[in-house]
Amino acid sequence: MRTIDLRSDTVTLPTEEMREAMRTAELGDDFYREDPTVNRLEALAAKKMGKEAALLTTSGTQANLVSVLSQTKRGQAVILEAEAHIYYYEGGAFSDVGGLIPILVKGHDGVMSPQDVESALRPPNSHFPPSPLVCIENSHNRAGGTVWSPAQMKALFDFAKDHKLNVHMDGARIFNSAVAQNLEVRELTRYADTLMFCLSKGLSAPIGSIVVGDRDFVDRARRYRAILGGGMRQAGVIAAAGIVAIEKMVDRLRDDHANARMLAKGISTIDGIAIDLNKVQTNMVVYDVSGLGIGGKEWVAKLNEAGVKAGALEAGRVRMVTHRGIEKEDIEFTLRVVEKAADESRRK
Ligand SMILES: Cc1ncc(COP(=O)(O)O)c(C=O)c1O
Numbered sequence: 001m002r003t004i005d006l007r008s009d010t011v012t013l014p015t016e017e018m019r020e021a022m023r024t025a026e027l028g029d030d031f032y033r034e035d036p037t038v039n040r041l042e043a044l045a046a047k048k049m050g051k052e053a054a055l056l057t058t059s060g061t062q063a064n065l066v067s068v069l070s071q072t073k074r075g076q077a078v079i080l081e082a083e084a085h086i087y088y089y090e091g092g093a094f095s096d097v098g099g100l101i102p103i104l105v106k107g108h109d110g111v112m113s114p115q116d117v118e119s120a121l122r123p124p125n126s127h128f129p130p131s132p133l134v135c136i137e138n139s140h141n142r143a144g145g146t147v148w149s150p151a152q153m154k155a156l157f158d159f160a161k162d163h164k165l166n167v168h169m170d171g172a173r174i175f176n177s178a179v180a181q182n183l184e185v186r187e188l189t190r191y192a193d194t195l196m197f198c199l200s201k202g203l204s205a206p207i208g209s210i211v212v213g214d215r216d217f218v219d220r221a222r223r224y225r226a227i228l229g230g231g232m233r234q235a236g237v238i239a240a241a242g243i244v245a246i247e248k249m250v251d252r253l254r255d256d257h258a259n260a261r262m263l264a265k266g267i268s269t270i271d272g273i274a275i276d277l278n279k280v281q282t283n284m285v286v287y288d289v290s291g292l293g294i295g296g297k298e299w300v301a302k303l304n305e306a307g308v309k310a311g312a313l314e315a316g317r318v319r320m321v322t323h324r325g326i327e328k329e330d331i332e333f334t335l336r337v338v339e340k341a342a343d344e345s346r347r348k
Helices: 016-024 036-049 060-069 114-118 150-162 174-180 215-227 236-248 253-268 296-305 328-347
Strands: 053-057 077-081 101-105 133-137 166-170 194-198 209-213 284-288 317-321
Touching: 016 236, 036 053, 036 194, 036 209, 036 236, 053 060, 053 215, 053 236, 060 133, 060 166, 060 194, 060 209, 060 215, 114 150, 133 150, 150 166, 174 194, 174 253, 209 215, 253 284, 253 317, 253 328, 296 317, 296 328
Parallel strands: 077 101, 077 133, 133 166, 166 194
Antiparallel strands: 053 209, 194 209, 284 317
């Protein structure tokens, strides 16, 4: 049976060009900084993001963790949006490993205004842990792939600088955000001191994320990566695919966004399913099936039987993510499956 996997853009497989680049990559020992392919990827990534230096990490989680550790001390606090991936999904690593305390701020579609963050600031006295870092997420996963505009980022960045805060951006899908807004990615990255982005999501590389920032920060992050067991040797086999990801795979994210839009519009016409089309801004489609009298998990199981894989969030919220493995015909098929499942649920 045909299976359409809309659980995440992390399911993308490497392209033939990536596999060939991996096979023929020039290699060395990256602990000695002698892997020419890793060095090339890190230089390319730093340039693309407009920062001094870059570091290849094994995963997005590791990239966020080394970024946060490099800008804080144990016992300090980190300001995060209440549904931030760093807080919600990364195993509490910043607390477990870093001894850090989260201060959560409720955003609007994942975006925090200076006023939102201001309300979280504590006066500098011994009652409170110092909070030197604010983390933002662009695009925002749990908000449904919503984007921060350059103006929103600038407002927060200026506020942060006025209050001596560093800004770290979880930019796992920063290229989705840039492409959706027709921007050069640097128009976004300039408003973050540090950021990470993933090679292994919509960009289709099999492994890896990148951390960027100034040279001192990246040196500290490199040390934390080693401590966490993320130091690699002939990592050029991974980096080779990452180079193809950055050079060749960004523009096609437009297709994923068009497919997400088509899927969302189709779903919006189905009785009993609630969806806010304004929130469908990149490659994610989040909708609510509570109106059909079915839970998200039950709904996802039902679609799965018909050959469509999706993700259940909580209660009736369901997420579908488009990516390189998904074509227009797959969206048409998915819409037929969703319509049939909705009909059956309504009749129950
Ligand atoms: C916004 C965001 N940040 C970080 C990550 C973590 O990436 P990884 O799964 O490579 O650890 C993800 C993964 O889905 C994500 O969506």
